[in-house]
Amino acid sequence: MTPWRLSVRHLQPTLRLLPSLAKMSLSTFTVPRNLDHDVSDPIPVSCAADLSRDDLLRFPAFQIWLTTLQRSLKRQQHPSHEFASDPYVLRKIDIQTADYFGGSRLGFLKFKADVSNGNGETLPGSVFLRGGSVGMLLILQPDDVPPSADEEKRAILTIQPRIPAGSLAFAEIPAGMLDDSGSFAGGAAKEIEEETGLIIPQDELIDMTSLALQSAAAPEDGETLQKAMYPSAGGSDEFIPLFLCQKRMVRKDIEDLQGKLTGLRQHGEKITLKVVPLKDLWKEGVRDGKTLAAWALYQGLKGEGKL
Known part of the structure; x- marks a missing residue:
């Protein structure tokens, strides 16, 4: 049996780590x-x-x-x-x-x-x-049809790299992290402008999460969490209030958003817009939790006559 000998060669990997460990x-x-x-x-x-x-x-x-x-x-x-x-x-x-x-x-x-x-x-x-974020369901409708024409409604998705998911083309509703100074609605309006180029006044945004929580039956001694959805509560504190903006626009302006390149390039954002029929949003954004949550809130609130 050959005896085991410790040599400098065996120690080299550990020796290389010593400066970092120190x-x-x-x-x-x-x-x-x-x-x-x-x-x-x-x-x-x-x-x-x-x-x-x-x-x-x-x-x-x-x-x-x-x-x-x-x-x-x-x-x-x-x-x-x-x-x-x-x-x-x-x-x-x-x-x-x-x-x-x-x-x-x-x-x-x-x-x-x-x-x-x-x-x-x-x-x-x-x-x-990581703190809070905001998500926005942005619904656009051509102004040459009646407001009741739901089949003409379109939703905006952003297509962008999401390295944690291993993706260079991840589809999701416009969203972004909250900064330290603004309100939820202010953060939502800011992200809409940065990611789509559309300027939306804060008072045109509807906080769907808060609206839904007003209808939810909660015990008097229940926990007091953020008025938001938690996409991964098993491992992250992230909370996301979900907002709705419904806007009527010139049809050509809506069509011009398709494939538009947006995002703050200096912050590493490389975003392409995708305009999809609202009825297909749940299929187009099926991998994104906040997109599905926004779709569910919209459908639920609309079904109860709150939108």
């Missing part, structure tokens, strides 16, 4: 449990990313996530709650990576939240934190 550092700090300046019972945070405590606390997506979770955990205090006898607690946060936009603005976080009860039972807590 640069990695793990910082630790605490954050307030309720973000209300209450310094009692803080949450321990370990951070392997280049991220400071102040940057984390200023990140709107983190503020919304922590506030919403703590509000939901507090509901366990009610005797009728199914977890009341052994409530779950957010015990610590382990931040793994942070992505920045433009090199300076915090964009995405990946972390593990340790949420467990007194018996040591844990809830799945791997989180991709």
